[in-house]
Amino acid sequence: MSAQLHESVLHFSAHPLLWVLARLARRAGLLWKVPGLGVMVSDAECAREILRRDRDFSKNGTGSFAQAMTAALGPMALGNMDGDDHRCLRTAIADVLAPARADMLVRCRGGDLASMCARLARGDCVDLVHFTRGWSGRIAFDVVGIAPPVTQEEEACHEIVRLSERLASVLGFRDPSRRQARIALADRERLAAYFREGYERSALPSSLADRLQTLGFTFDEAVGLLLIYIIGGTLTISAALPRIIALLVDSGAFAQLRKDPTGIPRAIDEGLRFITPLPGTVRIVQRDTIVQGHRLTAGTRLVILTHNLARDEKLFPDPDRFDITRMHNPRAARLWYGAGPHRCAGFNLAQRELKAALSAMVGVGREFRVVKRRASIGALIPAYARLVIQALPDS
Ligand code: HEM
Numbered sequence: 001m002s003a004q005l006h007e008s009v010l011h012f013s014a015h016p017l018l019w020v021l022a023r024l025a026r027r028a029g030l031l032w033k034v035p036g037l038g039v040m041v042s043d044a045e046c047a048r049e050i051l052r053r054d055r056d057f058s059k060n061g062t063g064s065f066a067q068a069m070t071a072a073l074g075p076m077a078l079g080n081m082d083g084d085d086h087r088c089l090r091t092a093i094a095d096v097l098a099p100a101r102a103d104m105l106v107r108c109r110g111g112d113l114a115s116m117c118a119r120l121a122r123g124d125c126v127d128l129v130h131f132t133r134g135w136s137g138r139i140a141f142d143v144v145g146i147a148p149p150v151t152q153e154e155e156a157c158h159e160i161v162r163l164s165e166r167l168a169s170v171l172g173f174r175d176p177s178r179r180q181a182r183i184a185l186a187d188r189e190r191l192a193a194y195f196r197e198g199y200e201r202s203a204l205p206s207s208l209a210d211r212l213q214t215l216g217f218t219f220d221e222a223v224g225l226l227l228i229y230i231i232g233g234t235l236t237i238s239a240a241l242p243r244i245i246a247l248l249v250d251s252g253a254f255a256q257l258r259k260d261p262t263g264i265p266r267a268i269d270e271g272l273r274f275i276t277p278l279p280g281t282v283r284i285v286q287r288d289t290i291v292q293g294h295r296l297t298a299g300t301r302l303v304i305l306t307h308n309l310a311r312d313e314k315l316f317p318d319p320d321r322f323d324i325t326r327m328h329n330p331r332a333a334r335l336w337y338g339a340g341p342h343r344c345a346g347f348n349l350a351q352r353e354l355k356a357a358l359s360a361m362v363g364v365g366r367e368f369r370v371v372k373r374r375a376s377i378g379a380l381i382p383a384y385a386r387l388v389i390q391a392l393p394d395s
Pocket of ligand 1: 051078079080090143228229230232233234236237240272276277278281282335336337338339341342343344345346347349350
């Protein structure tokens with residue numbers, strides 16, 4: 001099966017209907033109205049303008065993701081906030097993941113990467129999904145600044161990813177059923193319990209919890225924000241890293257990278273473009289307005305198909321080709337991290353995590369083969385549930 005086909009299986013396994021609609025939307029053109037769903041946006045320039053004009057296109061409104069997010073995480077979770085409240089909070093916590101701190105966070109967990117690569121170098125099979133979930137879970141504890149229980153550290157790192165995944169699964173177009181809402185509430189409490197006690201007693205200096213306390217937030221006020229960093233920080237990376245590695249191996253590009261490791265940053269850009277971990281987002285039109293010559297009416301739900309934006313031919317010639325030597329158009333500005341005021345708050349960390357992991361794996365000095373893979377079914381972020389790889393003998 002080709003690299004592209006494996007990727008399609010992941011999308012289809014996560015969101016079968018949306019995946020088919022997204023494929024049709026790509027053919028239909030820039031903006032495509034789907035009754036009952038909203039207007040699907042596949043054009044990069046339109047999308048960027050919409051994401052930047054946050055006063056005209058808000059996160060909240062009927063049919064938004066923000067409603068489900070508020071029900072699951074509470075009102076203060078960044079991704080469900082608009083306007084000045086959102087801007088003020090983003091500014092107040094911006095340095096929690098500033099470049100130098102993100103460097104430090106990834107460096108601190110370099111030992112985990114080194115042991116995983118040592119296993120690969122010995123010829124062991126490694127489930128990259130299992131590894132990345134534990135690793136990103138550990139870094140998420142560090143971001144928040146509260147340590148996992150000493151006696152069950154590894155289990156806790158995996159548990160917060162499992163709970164994040166279940167909580168994220170209720171974020172969608174449809175309101176969760178009563179049963180789903182009840183389960184989500186219980187999961188939220190179990191996730192929050194990992195941080196509740198440490199929030200006031202032992203938050204590390206300069207961490208997210210430390211900053212929120214300094215700003216005067218009680219745990220119950222801060223919890224939604226802590227949880228969105230846990231969810232955002234674990235689910236994206238544990239989907240992205242295995243998918244990028246699979247792509248590199250399936251397409252033969254891993255060999256290219258071994259010959260020229262200076263190409264790693266570009267391979268990350270192209271890998272993220274190709275997989276777009278968050279395949280879409282939603283905005284609600286606040287007032288009748290025009291975007292790039294298109295009229296949009298108040299109340300319309302806009303489904304921004306990030307996956308399609310990353311395949312916009314005007315920015316990426318031959319967009320379905322995975323090419324790690326591709327020079328990315330600066331106008332594309334890594335649209336897979338979003339744009340405007342809601343652009344990914346974890347960008348600095350995510351880029352460094354991916355770079356550290358890819359560099360470590362290239363450093364093993366061997367080619368890899370995929371021994372086993374299984375797609376995750378019904379996940380918010382298309383992902384492998386399992387991706388077992390093994391180094392090939394030195395040729
Ligand atoms: C490759 C990895 C990642 C990708 C592709 C990604 C993508 C995105 C995108 C597209 C958005 C904006 C969604 C929208 O506009 O509706 C976003 C928001 C966000 N991301 Fe990430 N993300 C990644 C990693 C991370 C990490 C590692 C963290 C935290 C440690 C994180 C935390 C957040 C938060 C808190 C927001 C909400 C920002 C706001 O609404 O102001 N993300 N991310």
